[in-house]
Amino acid sequence: MSKCEQCIIKQFNSLKALTKDELVRISACKTSHTIKKGEVIFEEGEMLNGVYCIKDGICKLSKLSENGKDQIVKMVVKGQLLGQRSLISEETSNLQATALNEMEVCFIPKSEIIADLQKNPKFSFEVLKDMAHDLRDSDDIIVNMAQKSVRQRLAETLIYIHENFGTNPDDTLSVLLSREDYAGIVGTATESAIRVLSQFKKEGLIEAVGKYIKIIDFAGLERVE
Amino acid sequence: MSKCEQCIIKQFNSLKALTKDELVRISACKTSHTIKKGEVIFEEGEMLNGVYCIKDGICKLSKLSENGKDQIVKMVVKGQLLGQRSLISEETSNLQATALNEMEVCFIPKSEIIADLQKNPKFSFEVLKDMAHDLRDSDDIIVNMAQKSVRQRLAETLIYIHENFGTNPDDTLSVLLSREDYAGIVGTATESAIRVLSQFKKEGLIEAVGKYIKIIDFAGLERVE
C-alpha cells in the first residue's frame, strides 16, 4: 500500500496543507480501492463516513430530479477530493457519485479528516478555498442553465471537457460520455442532445471517431448561440 | 455604535463561534451602514475588502448574463453574512449585491476575518458548514433550472420566499419584488414571469394586494407542474 506522505496526488488538493505527521497518521488508516466504470461510489441520501481522494479516473455527481432524469451537477477527476461537503455538513449526501471510467481512489475515514479540520487551520483554509471555488462554479452553471440555449450549453460543455479532462493522442475527448450523460450535464432531453451533436457534426464543429468526439473548430463552438 | 459582543444577530451566523475577545476586537474596527433600497452594495468584478453582517433587511446576489439579463443566484437576509466567498478565494466578486429594501449592515474588514479564520478553528469550521450548505442549495437550484418548468419554478419561488423571508400582518409576502426580479430568480423573460403570475391569480393560487403578493392556496402551488 502506497504512503500518503509520498503521494504526488495530494499536491492537487487541500491535503497538501497537512503536515508530514498528519499524513503518516492518515496513511495508516486509509484504504485503497479500484472502482469499475459505471459503479456507484455513493448514493443520494447515503451517509458518508469519509472522503475519497481520487488517484486516477473520473466520476460524475448527479441528482435524480422529480421527473426521473439524472441531472449531472459536477464532474470530479484525478487529484480532487470527493465527499467533503457531506462530511462537513454532517448530512447525508445530496448527490450520487458514479464512476465514468475505471478509478483508483483512497478512502480516508471521517474521524481523521474532521480531526485535522479542527486542528490544522491551514488545512481547513484550503478546504474553504476549494469550496469557495466550487460555489463560484455553481453560480456560473446556474446562470448558464437559466440564460443560455441547449446548443450553447452543449458547445460550452464540449470545450469544458476538452480543457479540463484532456484528450487522447488522436485529439478525441478522453472522457467517454454517453449521449444521455451529455443530456444530463446540459439539462435537456437525450434526443435533444443527440440532435444538437448531430448538427455540430454537420456544421463541421466536431467529428465523431467511433464513440469518441473530437473538436474540430473551437472558435466555431465558442460562437454558437 | 453597538457592540458585537452584545449583538444578537451573530447568533444566526458563523460569528457566533468567535470568542469574546475576538468579538471585542472586531467591534472596535467594524463600521455600521444604512443602505437604501436599490443601492448596489458591491458589483461584479469588485474586490471586496471585508464582509457584511446583515443586521436588517434583504439583498439579492445577481450575475449579468451574456444576453444582458440579470440572473438572481441567491437572496441574503438579516442574520447572514455577505461576501465571505470572495474574501476566502481572494478573487473579485463574481456577483453583484443589491439591496431589496432598506438595510442595516456592519462592515468587518478583511484582515480581521482572515486572522480569525486562521486562528480559530471553530470559526472556520462554522464558515465551512455555511458554505457546504450553500453548495447543497446551489445543487438544488441547478437541478430545478434544468428540469422544471417556469410555472413550477415560479410556484416554488413564491413558497420559498413565504417560508424564508416571512409575511406582513395581512399575509402578503414581506419582500417586495418586481416582476423583473421574479423573472431573474426563475431565469425567464420578464413577460413570461408576468404571464405566469397572472395565471396563478386567475387560478386562485395567489392574490395581489397592490404590489404585494399573498399566497392563497399553498397545496395548489405545490401541485403546479
Place this chain on the structure above:
DNA sequence: TAATACGCATGATAATTGTCATGATTTATA
C-alpha cells in the same frame, strides 16, 4: 448463434418559452 437489450439517430408533432408590439397603470420627477 439467436434473441434481447441498449445506445444512437431522425422525423413528426406538441408544448413551452421568448420576442416584439402595444397599451394601461403606477411611480418618479421637473
Place this chain on the structure above:
DNA sequence: TATAAATCATGACAATTATCATGCGTATTA
C-alpha cells in the same frame, strides 16, 4: 401638478425544446 419614465399586462407570433414513434447498428447474454 403635469410630464416623463418605469412597471405591469396582454396579444400575436416565432423559436426552442420535449415527447412519442420508429428504425438501425452494436453489445450483451441466454
